[in-house]
Amino acid sequence: MGRADSMPVALSTRPSFDSLILEPVPGLKRWTQLRNAGQWISRQWKETTREVHRDLRSKDLRKPIFYVLYLCWLGLPSLAIGILASTQNVTSLVQGIVTTACQPDGSFSPYANSYNAWDWASSGFFEITLAFGPMGFTPAKVIDICWDVIVGRAGQAVLAMVSWHVFSQYTTTSMDDSPVTYRTFWIVFLHKEPTFYSIMHLIKDFFSYRRLNSTVGMIFMITTITFTLVFPTLASAMTGYSPVNKAxxxxxxxxxxxxxxxxxxxxxxxxxxxxxxxxxxxxxxxxxxxxxxxxxxxxxxxxxxxxxxxxxxxxxxxxxxxxxxxxxxxxxxxxxxxxxxxxxxxxxxxxxxxxxxxxxxxxxxxxxxxxxxxxxxxxxxxxxxxxxxxxxxxxxxxxxxxxxVLNEYQWGFSFAQLFILSVLLFVWTIGISIMWLKAHSKLPLQGHPEVPKGWKAVILLAEAMNTELPEAGINAHALKDQEVKGKIRERLKGGSVRFDAPLTRKEYCFRTALYMWFKTNDLGKRISRNKWWWTALLIASVLLPLIMMLGDYALTPRVFLIAISSCTILGILLALSIGSTTRSRLFVTWIWIMAGLIVFIGVCASGKLDKHSRSSR
Structure with missing residues (x-):
């Protein structure tokens, strides 16, 4: 007998089911891949929401929200100035393309581009040249009243609240070296209302009796109070309704x-x-x-x-x-x-x-x-x-x-006044920001948790008057109010209120501190660590003004890119402030991008873009 391993092996021709068991069915394999992908997406979603929830709970959201609101406030007049400054024909700004021979000021011209928005003649300065309509008389009147109440009065309240908050802080930093008069202290810390009385007396006290450390600061305070006082008038004067004209x-x-x-x-x-x-x-x-x-x-x-x-x-x-x-x-x-x-x-x-x-x-x-x-x-x-x-x-x-046209009206703005008010709001925002930064860098006072206000300010004013009036021989109880005021002006030069507590950082220099911050801060490392986020922010920031320069060309893509890039900028800024992980930041940014997409869809659904696109064909 020969060896067993040398014997030929007969190959079986019977079918084997092992391969069918070991090799997956193509349909089953595809289903397994889809299930695994779904599980991965679900796991990523749970981890992302968990990280976002942890970031929201562990961080104080007041600062990021404040920064975003500040950027929105700063961006609103900046965007308005940019759009208006690049506009020659104001009608095309509203309608996308001019469709009628009636010009914004009511004159007739067969030339669509004959009206110059920058020709601020006496008649065109108050004309409603950026108009929306047509609409009935009642809707136009309701819109005009709502604008005067919400934008005019509420806007004045916001300006006054922010301005006086910063004024009190800035004046506090100056009172350590330069005391203020009784009346200035009362206007800044207690009165807190823009009135003609406060403007005139601040001018008199600043330039006749006691000054602040900065002349620019005094002029800015007086100008801001004047601007806040007339803001409702400016907001109301630049809007209105007028009949729709037909050629x-x-x-x-x-x-x-x-x-x-x-x-x-x-x-x-x-x-x-x-x-x-x-x-x-x-x-x-x-x-x-x-x-x-x-x-x-x-x-x-x-x-x-x-x-x-x-x-x-x-x-x-x-x-x-x-x-x-x-x-x-x-x-x-x-x-x-x-x-x-x-x-x-x-x-x-x-x-x-x-x-x-x-x-x-x-x-x-x-x-x-x-x-x-x-x-x-x-x-x-x-x-x-x-x-x-x-x-x-x-x-x-x-x-x-x-x-x-009978019973047809349009509501809108005066181009000239809207541009001027946008510039004034931008200047006020920059000025009040610089004043707040300079004051915030030197505060608080040693031993004082906050800037005096309310009852505490009343006590400080009363203490100063109780100290100085007897020394000057003024008996407030035996004199009339006007006589007391006159003697305070004559003998005390308006009086003086100062803080005995020194500033925490009296010698603080804003420009030097800013230079040292850039020199010693780990800003470069943080930017390098988040370089892709800062790159995306830079691209979106550069893309936005470039899109605005396209004018009326490619209107639908332009509106889409404006909505997406604007929300991307805000989303990245908020994500860098809140998020600590990549997933958390992507989630916050994506939420803002979706908000921009919703805005774009809403504009498209209104039919406005379709109308503009077809009218330009």
């Missing part, structure tokens, strides 16, 4: 015809009967879908008008344009021609034209072989038609007017 043209009979009934002439087919048209058929260019009046846009050396971007609405004018591009004008081509798949015997159709803007229609650069001139290139040749009558552009400009 009309006075014809030869003295009747007013709506300008929307007029059309811009492009061509005239003088032998239109040859193609089943009438003799001297006027070929006009239809308006854009959302245009109200046949207005034109002027440039340095050309004039354009919109519309005719939809083929079904412009079949005839496009057919004429194609025909004259092949056979020329005035019927001078003595050959057969083709008109919309129909062969015409010689000569070609006798077609002339008026002014043709450069663009889709043929004729602007056409040269007459006989005169070697371009007859349809002259802008003065622009002509309108209505009821088979022609009206040159000069006639339209001379006899055009805007009349109010």
């Amino acid at each position: 009309f043209i006075q014809n030869e009979d003295g009747n007013l015809i709506p300008f929307s009934d007029f059309h811009i002439l492009a061509y005239v087919i003088h032998d239109g009967y040859r193609v089943n048209l009438t003799t001297d058929t006027y070929i006009t260019r239809p308006l854009g879908e959302y245009y109200i009046d046949p207005i034109v846009w002027t440039g340095d050396d050309e004039m354009t008008y919109y519309g005719c971007f939809y083929r079904e609405r412009c079949t005839l004018v496009n057919a004429v344009s194609q025909y004259v591009s092949s056979y020329g004008f005035y019927g001078k081509n003595n050959t057969k021609s083709t008109w919309e798949n129909t062969t015409l015997p010689a000569p070609a159709l006798n077609i002339s034209a008026y002014y043709i803007p450069p663009g889709r229609l043929f004729g602007n650069n056409w040269t007459d072989p006989g005169t070697q001139r371009k007859p349809f290139h002259d802008q003065t040749g622009l002509t309108y038609t209505m009821s088979n009558r022609t009206y040159p552009l000069d006639y339209i400009t001379t006899y055009g007017s805007c009349q109010p």
Whole structure:
């Protein structure tokens, strides 16, 4: 017998079920992958929410929320200034593109871009040039009242609250070396209301009796009180409602015809009967879908008008344009021609034209072989038609007017006043921030947990008066109030209130401290540690002003990018302040991005973007 291992092994041809058991079924494998992915997502979500909850509980949210609100407050006037400063035509700022010949100030002009928002004439300064509507009288009145109450009065309350809080802190830092008068102390620490009385007496006390350490600080305080006092008036004066205007043209009979009934002439087919048209058929260019009046846009050396971007609405004018591009004008081509798949015997159709803007229609650069001139290139040749009558552009400009529409109103802003108020709010924000930083860097007083206010301020004022009045020989109980005031001015130069407690950091210099902070702080390490977050913040911050420069081009993507980039900036800032982990920061940032997306969807749902996009076609 031979060895067993040398014997040949017979291969089995029977099917084996081991491979079927060991190898997963493709459908089962896919299901397992989906289940594992779902479990991973669920686990990541639970860990993320746990980290966010831990960050929210372990950190004081008042500072991050304050920073975000401050940036929003600072960004609001900055954004308004940026948008308004880059605007020439204020109507396009509201409507996306100008659609009517009635200008924001109520005047008539067939030129869409003729109104200059920066021409602050006496009439235009108070005109409602940034208007929204149309609407009824009641909604316009309700909006105007709500604006005056909410923005005017509530805005004044916010300005006063913030300003006097900072004034009291700043004055406290100055009273260690430069005491203030009784009246100044009362206005800053107790009165806390913007009145004409407080303004006049602060001016008198600052420049006649006792000054603060900083002249700039005194001037800023007086200016801020004045600004706070007149803020409701400014907020109310820059808004209002006015009737909606409609453009009309006075014809030869003295009747007013709506300008929307007029059309811009492009061509005239003088032998239109040859193609089943009438003799001297006027070929006009239809308006854009959302245009109200046949207005034109002027440039340095050309004039354009919109519309005719939809083929079904412009079949005839496009057919004429194609025909004259092949056979020329005035019927001078003595050959057969083709008109919309129909062969015409010689000569070609006798077609002339008026002014043709450069663009889709043929004729602007056409040269007459006989005169070697371009007859349809002259802008003065622009002509309108209505009821088979022609009206040159000069006639339209001379006899055009805007009349109010019955029971239709619009509410809005004066461009000039809105811009001025935005600049004033921005200057106030920067100034009050610097004043707060300078005061906050030197406080608190030693032994005093807070700046004096309320009853404590009353006690301090009473102590100062009880000390100084007897020394000056003033018996307040035996004199009338006016006599006491007069003797305080004469003998005490308004009196003096100071704090005996020294400042904690009296020699603190804001500029030196800022330099040392940048020099010794681990800011560089923190930026390096979060470099990708700071890179994303920088990209979003640079992207936002670039998007604003696009004007009316690509409106829908522009609004989308503005909403997303703005919310991304706020989200990253809040995430860096609150979040301690990458997941937590991503969650906070994503919440803000979703908020921006919701805003964009809401704007799209309103139909405003669709209207603007189509009107520019």
